[in-house]
Amino acid sequence: MSLSRRKFIQLAGLGLGGALLAPRTVLASGGIEAEDSVAMLYDATKCVGCRACQNACKDWNGNPAELDPSGLYDAPKELSADTWTLIQLYEGEGERSFVKLQCMHCLHPACASACPVHALQKTPEGPVTYDPGRCIGCRYCMVACPFHIPRFKWDAVLSEVAKCTFCNDRLAVGKGPACVEACPTGALIWGRRGELLAEARRRLAAHPDRYVNHIYGEHDAGGTSVLYLSHVPFEKLGLPALGPEPVPELSEQAGLLVLPTLLLGVPLALAGTRYLTSRQVKGGEA
């Protein structure tokens, strides 16, 4: 059995409402537990590829539609500064599946770890937010993201990074993400991460024949706030096998080790060699 989508959202919303009214931008370490933060669950087996989510995203965020050369609306082919979520179709060897792309809102985002000025931050509420007032436009985030999500407004004189916001501005007024609320089939639901994981496990247990036995995003890349269920191997849907370690792990550990070593070691070494060589010179003169 599974919760009806509406009921689920109501349940999740009750607990979250208070916390979400005033989203703060502080690091995830000291805030709401990951299991209580907001998340999304996309079930590829329920998605019919109607792109309602894609259009709702553009509508809410004021992103222009893509036009073909004759000026008619055309479906975007990839994520861009104007397309923050995208439905794509995988077809191969007798299997087919839609897949929804957008920011994964990682629990330990590489983009936020890479950003020199904290323009990208993981909020304890769940969304990974972007502040153009801080951003210097170095694009390290774009290179660092293992999902290749952040895009750039190249056309502007002063460019900005652009990506899915988890509709942080809608959460602030008690609404769910635009894409989720537009989904007609229940392929996309949102709520607390812990409850969505429980729901995903229920579905896997109830229909083991229907799914790959893995909740993508539960542990992948250290966990993400967008979770996936699928009947097709996730790598074929463009979701890479990244392992359970957060992408920034090695870099952040090295920072703790290398910097103090150099800051202490190099001055000591310089003082030491200077002392030794000056003694040698004096000794030579004597």
Added chain:
Amino acid sequence: MTTITQKIRTIPRIVYVLLLLTLFGVAVGIYRLAVGLAQATNLNDHYPWGLWIGLDFFTIPAAGAAFTVSAISHFFGREDYHKVLRPAILAGLLGYLGVVAILILDLGRWHQFYNILVPPYINLHSFLEEVALSITLYTIVLVLEIAPTLLERWNLETPIRWLNRLILIISAVGVVISTVHQSSLGSMYLILKHRLHPLWWSPIVTLLFLTQALFGGLATAAIVVKLTQEKLGMVVDRPLLVRMGRLIRALLVFYLICRVGDWLVAGKLGLLFTSGGYSLLIWAELIMGALLPLAILFSRHGERADGVFWAGVWVLMGLFVHRLTVGWLGLMAPAWATYVPHWIEVMSSVGVAAGILLAFILVARFFQLFPEHELSH
């Protein structure tokens, strides 16, 4: 003495060409800032980094001439290096100014680049932040280190006396910042394991970058010393160049051992032959940047000023390929995505390079880069 002075005062014709290229670079640079990245570059969502980043990442270790020579002369008791400290510092400073110029062009939100210095914004987890802080601080250090050379022309004794008194501390700070800076540039790749081609990604990328900065900096220093002494009509300091060559040689051997050892441990040796275009890049880099200079330096040419000079040139060319790879070509993009630098990216870079050369030539002609008695050989 007068003949040398006359020589110094006559400006070579190339300066006018360099001036034109610099001015053109400044013009297209201003155009880029006025119209944004899309119209002046071919950078895109799949190639967010390109020629400019590659060139910056090359110039930084090449400008390591300043901190390597400064460390050796001040802290390893090598008087012979002291004589070439000024040209090395000048090369370093001009290199860093070039890096800053290209960075400004590259940043999408250059109008608030100072955010890297705003304390509540600083992200110490980000090795790019460490790189940015280092560039800022080290440029200041280099200005202080070169200041006596410039000030003495107008006999400003008091500030010179103060700078000379503090020179050990200033230079120690410079060496510390440089080691942090050059290694952090490598550490920036620790978070890019999924993006940088495995031949270049390594858990010891930090050490590899620092080592490259040491031999790359010395290579620049050797080239600068030989050319400057030659053009100023001085006797080229062959013994010093040979000692630099030996140091470069030792560092290159250490580097190669680390690099090959890392591939061996990670089981990546096969990739050297099976990576298509990347195989070409890695061999170009290894042959030009390590094998060829080692062959020169281990042969009798290593005992000659020319030999060390050319070894240095090859080292820098190999380094150039390496940094263009890690800054641009080696950051894997979908097969169908393309990026070829826009002519504005190329010409603005040419302008910066020309500006560096121009400034060096002018300072070398009008200021005292070598002790006076050296000139009267």
